[in-house]
Amino acid sequence: MRFTILAAPGSDPGDARARASAVVAVDGPERSAAAARACADRFVLLLAPGSRPLPGAFGGLSASLGDRTGVLGGGSQTGGVRAYGWMLAPALWSPLPFELVPIAAPLGEAGVEGRVRGPVDVVATGMILADRRLLLEPLPADPVAAAVELCARARDAGLDVVCRPSFACATVGGDADDRGRAAALRALAERRPGLCGRHRMPPGFARAAVDREVRLAGGRRLRVRVPVPPVAVLVHGAGAELAARRAAELAPNLTVRAVGDPAAALRDHMRVRRDGYVLLAAAGHVPDAAGFSALLEAIESAPFVALAAPDAAALDGTCVLVAPARFPGHIEAAGPTAATAVASLVAAAAALRRAVRAPGFVAADTPPPAVRGATIVFLASSDPEIAKLTLGAVVESSRSSDEIVAVCPTGAQTTRRILAAYPQIHVEPDDGDPLLAHAANRAIGAARGALVALIADDVLLPTGALDRLRDAFARIPALGAAFPAVPGAGGGEGVVDVRYADLAQLRTIAEQRAGTRAREAEPIDLGVTPAVVVAREAFEVIGGIAPAFGPTRRGIADLVQRLRAAGYAVVRCDDALVHRFEAQISHSMIAAADDQQPAPVADAAAIARGFDPAQRVPFVPSMASPRAGASHAIAVPVGNPLELERAAVFVAAAARAFDARAPVRVHVLLDGSIGPGETAARLRPVLTSGGRAIDAALAVRVERVPDLAAWRSALEPGVRAFVAAGHERAELAGLPAVAPETLGNLLRPVPR
């Protein structure tokens, strides 16, 4: 097979000369067209400026050229990247009806050539073999527009446009001076309305990857190529088994099931809102590979698309692709049939401002969500003066319809007197947990408001901050939690560009930010400050605060991670600036506990895995593992950080040896500088480290005990008392010492 070469300035035909019947130097569209008209070969090789065929580019080429070959392109190599062409993605909001999405890969990426081989929307520009008849009229001067036009001409003529990756050339990089390209592409789109939105990835590429829009911090969005997330195909109706077998080839990361009850199966697959898709299809409507690829592309056309179907009629459950992670956890595919289940999702999508991509589908208008009432859960664990200051601000920020619940240790008498000054405040005392997790969870579980504001008493809310946080829920779809901006905080809610000398200045800055950054929110994956407004429906899905952590930074980070994994957005509201007192000033037990924990980090993989409802944290401890009455009490006095670390080792051993059913209780007795919050924060994760729920773990009481002798004498009669080895005290003299390694012997009968 011989061809004529049209060589642009700076190109080098190299090996191609041997196969050429002529080499014509051309410069510009008119000359190229004239040269094509003058040549006699069926095929013409177009070499772009600076291009040179790579060795082996023409090996086996003849076998690739059939009667229907119109345009053949390959890999155009520049630097470390090889480009294979473009796909024409639909661009709904652009003056151009399509967007050129490059198909490119780093040089040497394994398997890429197999994936890009085959039909392609537009071939790469470096080296193109084209049917001479397609070149008789001048192409646009812009090289990219010329390639688009050439490929369109081929399709119009009923010819194929294919990518053969080994047909490769080295070329110079695309010229950054691409003036005129937009105009040329617009002219092309006006001339060829049929170009609009073909959006065909090479089949191999489409099977392996999707283009997804991601939002970067600060708001810029870009599209990145990611491996196709897992797909579950649920085939229903007559012939489902057979159709399911056929569907197995649709994607690499695919599970297929024939289901008798599609609605239930859909619900089951949506139980965990992980990153992935569920294709629900009747047996006769399972899409082919191209149809499936089109659905994937439709659902990934924007991050707010939640459902895609080939047409509006298919939304009755005959063929619909669902992105479960784009529905927050409280949304269910409700209804007895596939049609009703999908209809419930479609209705929810409209309310959540999620898009449904199905030609012919028109979403119903939904009224904008109203600003919702709140239950404010005030966590009082700081010095009373600080609590008084911040409580005043919280009460001032509340609305008359809001419910305020103050959570505090049972014994915090001064704080309770402060709280009593506000008759509208309901007090929920916590009698055993220095981190207040149990009482906070009770308060959250019983909340009447549609929003639950969790506000620690070391956080000062300037005027209007709470209102702006709740306003965010009326604005941002699927919002699970809204944090204020917290100067210096370690999570995504932290801001660094705010400096103030005192609280008066803070209030001034907060007021300014309320104007300059009005309605501005930054999505975050990590939050650590116990000042957050959470949608009650989200709390109901994920449960309360993990008792193992309490509302410490780790506990709040865990809460945020569960929210994100359950499909909820979490944001920092930049128009709501608050102040958090330093732990040294507030003496907050919760803040002090933070020091005992590693700094949390966002876990994108955990979020992508989705939230399993089995991990839901009950608001009230379950009765599944009732605590046994204690017959053995082990005292672990702790006076300093060193002893706390030793106690952690002991408690870890005890937690391995016993669980909640054992008649053993560990009493961590604080008789020194360590506070109960820090101690609880250090020991709780130890108790749950094996994945055991805190309620099922060994009972550990953390108590501040200034007088160990009094504690000893107050022990219930009949309880055998021990002291942890290495923690002995004079007041506990005579109690048998028990070492971690001998804990297993503790319950064995002892000869008296």
Added chain:
Amino acid sequence: MRTHRTHQTIAPWSIGTPVTDPARLAVVRIEPVLRQRRPAFVLDFCVADARGMTIVPLVLADPATVAERDRDPLVFPAGMPGGDDFAAGLAERILPHLERLVLGGRQVFEHAVMFEDSPSFEAARDAGCFGAAPLRDALARLGPYFYARRFSHGRAVYLDAPDAVGGWALLRTSGTVMVAAARRDVAALAWYGPAPSAAGAPGAAEVAVVAGDADPGAAACVLRLDAGGARLAQTAGHVVEVIDPVPLDVGITFDPPEGPACRWFVVERAAEPRLRSVPPPHPTPIQGSSGRIVVLMGRADAGPRPSSDSDEARALIDALAAEGFDALLAESPDELAGADLVHVIGTRDGRRARAAVEAARRAGIPCAVHAYEEDAADGGWWGAEVARYCFEYGDDERDVQTYLAMLAQRAVAVGAARADGPYAPPEAGVDDAAAALRDASIVFAATEEEAGAVRARSGRRGPVTVVPPLAPAAMPQPIGALTGPDPFVLVHAPIGPLANQLLVARCASDAGIPLVLAGPVADASYLERVREFGGPRLVVLADEPAPGVAAALRFAAAVVVDAAWIGEGGARLAAAALAGARIAVADRRRFTVPGVAPRRFDPADATALRRALGEAWDEALRSPARAAPETAAALAPDSVVRAIARGYASIASPSVP
């Protein structure tokens, strides 16, 4: 309220009593556009009641934000009346419609949403008025008037051409504008406002925009528009094409490579700016030298994108030829055969420079290198890479300000480009450049400081000769039709990230200083950003001006700015100094010439740049300069060429004297 200061065409305006009650919203026009090469919406709001009408054009909206609502989706133009409540109220009314568009999954086309009957809007739409008609139409109509901005500042302007009322709306903030009675289109008057009528003839107008055979009177500057869309047959004057806009990235431009022309006009007469006196011609060369000298540019794109380095090379070749040498410019390091001496100009592309030096060594040919050493890895490449992101990353004015403040603190990082350590992209070939400097037979540096830097960076032990930059020279040509008659600030360099024009344009716009950017386009998207942020007094002369035009620009410019992250030698700065222009130069640049005290600034610091620009501008207007005698002596081309020739002689083979 989020605001932007981009694409400044006509700011929001009112007719009669301003209407700032969102309940009186009459019409919103919505158009999909390309903003920074991504789809966006432009919205024009028309709010009206019985007492008046307020038009807010060019409100920008990012479609994704309409759905995600992580911030206000609408970004209003600077000068938005009514404050935050008005903006929020307008947004509340149109957002449900925008949501339907974004979520609906259908192609969006330009359309208007009517909230109230608005005959004014409909008539204006039919008449192609800005704010009512599709931008492609409205901008093309305003094109000639947009061009006329460069002539109209502080002058009496007479308009007798189609769309004259729109022209009045565009030009009224810069001059005193009158519209011929016959051009006072009723629909346009109702839309733009009461354009003053010229009683009859153009009278004392200094600038006239006329159509067909209308009389421009004695105006010093005349633009004559096409009649009925046909290109004017007339050849007298400077023909300007109005490019069919692709809003917003390609708005009103007159740059033919941007697209097909949709209309034409001619600058029939234009007053020339005042040029400072031209220095006497070069002294006669001594002549008598011989030998073949091959000059090679140290960057491969110097041919299509000439800059200061290529000016210096061209000047050198001409001067060497005058001295009797056979001097020629080679395209690539492969073309050194037959040379008696190779002279590499710059080391921007280190691999290319090294290849040339090594090829010369292999062939036994002495090799000279003009170093242009400014340690680009120490912040130059970083700035070139990250600065544009400060304009592209956010999409409102506060974002831009925030990122520019971060840039000044060198707190912006993009990928590997960080300011807290050396950074250069692999293609810069930094080590190769150092090797080229080390191994060359002789290195020319512009200053002692640069010479020291060459030695320190490359470990060179051979000669480094200090030679001032060789300034290009040409007889000035007329430029009035391009720049207008007023003084301006000039940046003459390839338009792209390396030369930092975007920051200069932003600062000049902030300061209200007219700016002329001239040079080949290195990066079209960068040029789009420059136009986006450059404000109303920006003139872009895309593509390299002819030497005579470049010379005239230098002689007319009040200030010449070089804010480049990575410079290409000092030849153009030297020419500007010889032309008597004030100079503002990035503190990275090693430019020291007797008698010249340039304003120096940090090219990352917009505040510093604005201050330097303002001070140089004020100084230039207050006391127009001319080159000091010591400057002329130091930069005298003949002495520079002879110094270079002496350098040649020190390394030359026997055939080069």
